[in-house]
Amino acid sequence: MSYEDILYEIRDGAAHITINRPDKYNAFRGQTCEELIDAFNKAGWDKSVGVIVLSGAGEKAFCTGGDQSAHEGQYDGRGTIGLPMEDLHSIIRDVPKPVIAKVQGFAIGGGNVLATICDMTIAGDRAQFGQVGPKVGSVDPGYGTAFLARVVGEKKAREIWYMCRRYSAQEAQEMGLVNKVVPHEELDAEVDRWCAEIMEKSPTAIALAKRSFNMDTEHQRGIAGLGMLGLSLYYDTDESKEGGIAFKEKRKPDFRRFGK
Ligand SMILES: CC(C)(COP(=O)(O)OP(=O)(O)OC[C@H]1O[C@@H](n2cnc3c(N)ncnc32)[C@H](O)[C@@H]1OP(=O)(O)O)[C@@H](O)C(=O)NCCC(=O)NCCSC(=O)c1cc(O)c2ccccc2c1O
Numbered sequence: 514m515s516y517e518d519i520l521y522e523i524r525d526g527a528a529h530i531t532i533n534r535p536d537k538y539n540a541f542r543g544q545t546c547e548e549l550i551d552a553f554n555k556a557g558w559d560k561s562v563g564v565i566v567l568s569g570a571g572e573k574a575f576c577t578g579g580d581q582s583a584h585e586g587q588y589d590g591r592g593t594i595g596l597p598m599e600d601l602h603s604i605i606r607d608v609p610k611p612v613i614a615k616v617q618g619f620a621i622g623g624g625n626v627l628a629t630i631c632d633m634t635i636a637g638d639r640a641q642f643g644q645v646g647p648k649v650g651s652v653d654p655g656y657g658t659a660f661l662a663r664v665v666g667e668k669k670a671r672e673i674w675y676m677c678r679r680y681s682a683q684e685a686q687e688m689g690l691v692n693k694v695v696p697h698e699e700l701d702a703e704v705d706r707w708c709a710e711i712m713e714k715s716p717t718a719i720a721l722a723k724r725s726f727n728m729d730t731e732h733q734r735g736i737a738g739l740g741m742l743g744l745s746l747y748y749d750t751d752e753s754k755e756g757g758i759a760f761k762e763k764r765k766p767d768f769r770r771f772g773k
Contacts, residue, residue: 528559530566540580541578546598564708567631568615574618577622598737614628615635617636621641625657640691642685643678
């Protein structure tokens with residue numbers, strides 16, 4: 514597969530997968546997800562690769578989730594909600610290599626979910642984290658909620674989704690969402706150091722450890738599958754559409770007209 518929305522490079526045993534849509538704040542459309550899935554499969558089963566780094570191009574954003582300009586109700590693409598999110602989330606978990614999220618800017622919405630699912634997250638001090646789903650008529654009813662609660666605890670996860678606030682890299686580290694924060698300019702070098710350290714370790718031991726870590730939350734894959742079907746029905750409602758329309762019109766949504 515040739516790539517239009519992402520970059521793929523192998524350097525010193527690390528596969529670098531970069532979402533390359535900086536003009537869209539690295540938001541993903543159906544094609545972006547397909548390319549990411551292909552790249553994770555390629556890196557995941559390449560014996561010369563010991564670690565995978567997921568990042569976003571440019572200075573502004575790691576990833577800001579689903580591309581709102583390709584979103585009128587359902588997203589574009591082949592998945593339950595258009596975007597093949599279940600497959601993308603699954604492959605990040607299933608590749609037998611550690612995946613590091615390198616976050617230099619916004620990790621918002623589905624971008625925050627991707628960073629959460631990655632094995633580890635290293636952030637620059639300008640990074641910002643947060644959820645926007647209930648602000649834009651969406652929600653991740655799988656790993657983005659259930660797995661997040663495992664990472665930051667139930668109370669914090671609920672705050673993140675119900676309040677839709679933004680959190681600094683430092684705050685994200687304090688809640689366990691980030692492994693290390695470094696000055697923005699030192700982010701690339703820090704991630705390269707983590708990759709080099711991982712490359713010295715036994716790949717089979719690491720693959721077994723990753724599978725073992727995943728085991729405890731494997732049932733969430735089923736929850737995600739069921740949740741996506743519900744979300745697909747929600748996307749067809751006026752309540753959900755109001756969120757996307759309000760974002761594009763740069764105004765506050767008025768959900769109370771529709772809510773239960
Ligand atoms: C990222 C922001 C916090 C930045 O805010 P700021 O105020 O600094 O700037 P603007 O809001 O003016 O944005 C600048 C510029 O970028 C464009 N942009 C930003 N994000 C997107 C996007 N996701 N898609 C398309 N375009 C985007 C924005 O339109 C501006 O362009 P101009 O041309 O007008 O200058 C803020 O932008 C923000 O909150 N962005 C997030 C928007 C969003 O709604 N994201 C999708 C949420 S839903 C989702 O991601 C999602 C992910 C999943 O993984 C799921 C999984 C399973 C189920 C559902 C999922 C799901 O819904």
